[in-house]
Amino acid sequence: MGKAAPKTIVWMGPGVAMNPRGTYASMAVYALNGLLGSVDVEGGVWQSSSVPIAGFPKTDAYLDDVAKGAGKFKKLDGRGAKDMPAMMNARPGSGVVTNNIANGMLKDPGAAKVVLCSWANFNFSCTGAQRWDKALAAVPFFVHMVTNPSEMTQFADIVLPATFNSAEGWSIVTNMGNGYGYAALQQGAVRRLWDVKQEETEVMWLLAEKLKAKGFPNLFDYYSKEFKDPETGKAPTTALEFSETAAKMTSVTLWKPKEPLKGDAALAGWADFRRKGIFSGPKYTLKKGWGGKFNTATKKFEFYSETAKKGLTEHAKKYETTVDDILTVSGYVARGELAFVPHYEPPKRHGSLAEYPFAFIDYKSRLNREGRSANLPWYQEFKKVDPGDVAWDDVLKMNPADGAKLGLKTGDTVSVASPGGSMVVKLKLWEGVRPGTVAKCYGQGHWAYGATAAKDYGKALPRGGSNNDILVDDYDRLSGSTARNGGFTGVRIAKA
Amino acid sequence: MARLGMVIDLQRCVGCGACAFACKAENNTRDRADGQSFNWADFVMKTEGTFPNTTHWVMPVLCNHCTDAPCVKACPVNPKAMYKTPEGITMHDDAQCIGCRLCQYACPYSNGSLGEDSLDGAAYSVISFNPKDAPTHPKWTANAAVIPGGTATGALTAQAAGATPPAKNQWPAGDVDPVRKAGVVEKCTFCYHRTSNGMQPACVEVCPSKARIFGDQDDANSEIAKVLKAQKSFRLQEDKGTKPNVHYVGKYSARR
Numbered sequence: 001m002g003k004a005a006p007k008t009i010v011w012m013g014p015g016v017a018m019n020p021r022g023t024y025a026s027m028a029v030y031a032l033n034g035l036l037g038s039v040d041v042e043g044g045v046w047q048s049s050s051v052p053i054a055g056f057p058k059t060d061a062y063l064d065d066v067a068k069g070a071g072k073f074k075k076l077d078g079r080g081a082k083d084m085p086a087m088m089n090a091r092p093g094s095g096v097v098t099n100n101i102a103n104g105m106l107k108d109p110g111a112a113k114v115v116l117c118s119w120a121n122f123n124f125s126c127t128g129a130q131r132w133d134k135a136l137a138a139v140p141f142f143v144h145m146v147t148n149p150s151e152m153t154q155f156a157d158i159v160l161p162a163t164f165n166s167a168e169g170w171s172i173v174t175n176m177g178n179g180y181g182y183a184a185l186q187q188g189a190v191r192r193l194w195d196v197k198q199e200e201t202e203v204m205w206l207l208a209e210k211l212k213a214k215g216f217p218n219l220f221d222y223y224s225k226e227f228k229d230p231e232t233g234k235a236p237t238t239a240l241e242f243s244e245t246a247a248k249m250t251s252v253t254l255w256k257p258k259e260p261l262k263g264d265a266a267l268a269g270w271a272d273f274r275r276k277g278i279f280s281g282p283k284y285t286l287k288k289g290w291g292g293k294f295n296t297a298t299k300k301f302e303f304y305s306e307t308a309k310k311g312l313t314e315h316a317k318k319y320e321t322t323v324d325d326i327l328t329v330s331g332y333v334a335r336g337e338l339a340f341v342p343h344y345e346p347p348k349r350h351g352s353l354a355e356y357p358f359a360f361i362d363y364k365s366r367l368n369r370e371g372r373s374a375n376l377p378w379y380q381e382f383k384k385v386d387p388g389d390v391a392w393d394d395v396l397k398m399n400p401a402d403g404a405k406l407g408l409k410t411g412d413t414v415s416v417a418s419p420g421g422s423m424v425v426k427l428k429l430w431e432g433v434r435p436g437t438v439a440k441c442y443g444q445g446h447w448a449y450g451a452t453a454a455k456d457y458g459k460a461l462p463r464g465g466s467n468n469d470i471l472v473d474d475y476d477r478l479s480g481s482t483a484r485n486g487g488f489t490g491v492r493i494a495k496a
Numbered sequence: 497m498a499r500l501g502m503v504i505d506l507q508r509c510v511g512c513g514a515c516a517f518a519c520k521a522e523n524n525t526r527d528r529a530d531g532q533s534f535n536w537a538d539f540v541m542k543t544e545g546t547f548p549n550t551t552h553w554v555m556p557v558l559c560n561h562c563t564d565a566p567c568v569k570a571c572p573v574n575p576k577a578m579y580k581t582p583e584g585i586t587m588h589d590d591a592q593c594i595g596c597r598l599c600q601y602a603c604p605y606s607n608g609s610l611g612e613d614s615l616d617g618a619a620y621s622v623i624s625f626n627p628k629d630a631p632t633h634p635k636w637t638a639n640a641a642v643i644p645g646g647t648a649t650g651a652l653t654a655q656a657a658g659a660t661p662p663a664k665n666q667w668p669a670g671d672v673d674p675v676r677k678a679g680v681v682e683k684c685t686f687c688y689h690r691t692s693n694g695m696q697p698a699c700v701e702v703c704p705s706k707a708r709i710f711g712d713q714d715d716a717n718s719e720i721a722k723v724l725k726a727q728k729s730f731r732l733q734e735d736k737g738t739k740p741n742v743h744y745v746g747k748y749s750a751r752r
Contacts (some may be wrong), residue, residue, distance in 0.1 A: 019593065149642075149643060149647065191651065193657060238602055366512060375634070378517055382513045382539075384541060385513035385539070388543065391614075393615065401547075431547045432543055432550055433547070434548070451642045
């Protein structure tokens, strides 16, 4: 690596960061790139880039006392708790810890009386999935807004069919790739076949109308007075107009900028943006952090993280304790100065080697678009493009040497048990996995996700097993990231 | 006259499957059923060796558009339903096909009925057969809903979209029917509707690593001719003497 430096990348993927104590592994990756001189140079790792997007109008004038007070409640996801620093950009309590919401709901069953949920399917997609079944079963009123009924939908009192936003909705998607920050426009490109609504704009508008009719006009007043078409100045009068207006307002900085933008040729207006569908900023400027411009406490590249020190010290101060105490309750072994530098933390493992001898490796199918692909027949048909996998099936892969020891063969149905739960799947002996580990793609094991994903939707029969039934819910508490990687859950395999 | 062919560079291929997905979208091929895959583009896959000295390899497969095509020889009708175009494409005329499947049985790269071994890349068939007297896209004529009264049936979706299948790719050229009828075989046409109109086959266009090269093997200036001249290539089952026009270069796994 040193020989190839600085054109060497140590890639910080989720495998490094998304495990208990992952913060220090990701800091090690960061420091390695620093040692190689590969930060912000050609052939190295680059920081993010973006194009300017406008925010929404302020809501302050429309909040009544109830809303003002409720907005200050503690979040159910536990962010910022003593044992959950969840520091985004070193700001304690700023990280979202979605999977911990279930724990918050179980601890305080009365906390969530009404739940509105858009697209998510936590009962399948979150580790320790069973907690979500229990938590949602106790919610008095749950509305699920989804494109297709899923596991989470089974707990809903009302199901609202949502648009498929890439083709049916209006929104601005920002991202970066290949050295360019960009904004793309999702627009109603096709005629909607069914009565579907975009949940973040259209449903909210319709809700606001109903609330107004019941004597609570604030939300409707906010939408109808503060949202105006940047071209015509016209306020929206329907849910769909509101949706398009919101997209126009957030992207006006691109198609009607105050000053000319660098990057793509200037857009001639909204119609031009609709026609092109995308605006890319200028090519990434190399060494943009060099010379005291890094987004750190010292403005320099930090091997010793003054930024982490600042965040951790602030968090400790809030609880009138020491950084060491915070690290102890959050499950890290570092003490003293080690807290601020990359260092070795022993990997955490749920389940003893004696009782749960195999490390379970969960990984993402190359065909998964997040968790929402298993109901597509082509996904099933070409599942074999995940090395070792079998089309229309879901196999647990085990090294043949381990299979021989356990008297198991390819095609056997096995139970996989962890301290968190169990699943039943088909076994495949395969030389692609390390002895002592078993591996299975995330994505299959749906018991309610349409005609293709589930083996039998009506009977709740899954196709394969869901990894999240056995993965224990755990976190890298400094960042708030959910643990999925690094073999942190031990399993026991037996013939079912 | 051109002599069309394809080179697949296994060193460039990452086994992502994009070619096969693009093919299904482009050619409106249906879902697998009753031993027929309907995958005009598919893969052979193998894992060899013992951990940690393991190699995994993937080989994209499709109709080889053989110069001496056994499927054409076997076709019993006159004029033939399976025939060679002047550019060397092995084409199929649905109107002439009597569904005898002799082509499928004669083709060394096809199976009359695929078993479970086709699910993990051990077997494939470049020719598939649409059963007689049955819908060719049954998913989109089915009247059963996953949640009765709650979700759409396949038939309703097709009706609302105004096409079967609903995402039907209606070729503008009109020289080949984009959806097959019952009782005929089907296979890769080298995207005849595209390549005879100045475009690349869908699988070539979509490949993110540019592993597929399509063109005229007789044109010394074409990329395919240059690659075939410069690199060692092989074809599948050369011993059968079919003279395939799909060639492979390179090695999938970087491991020795």
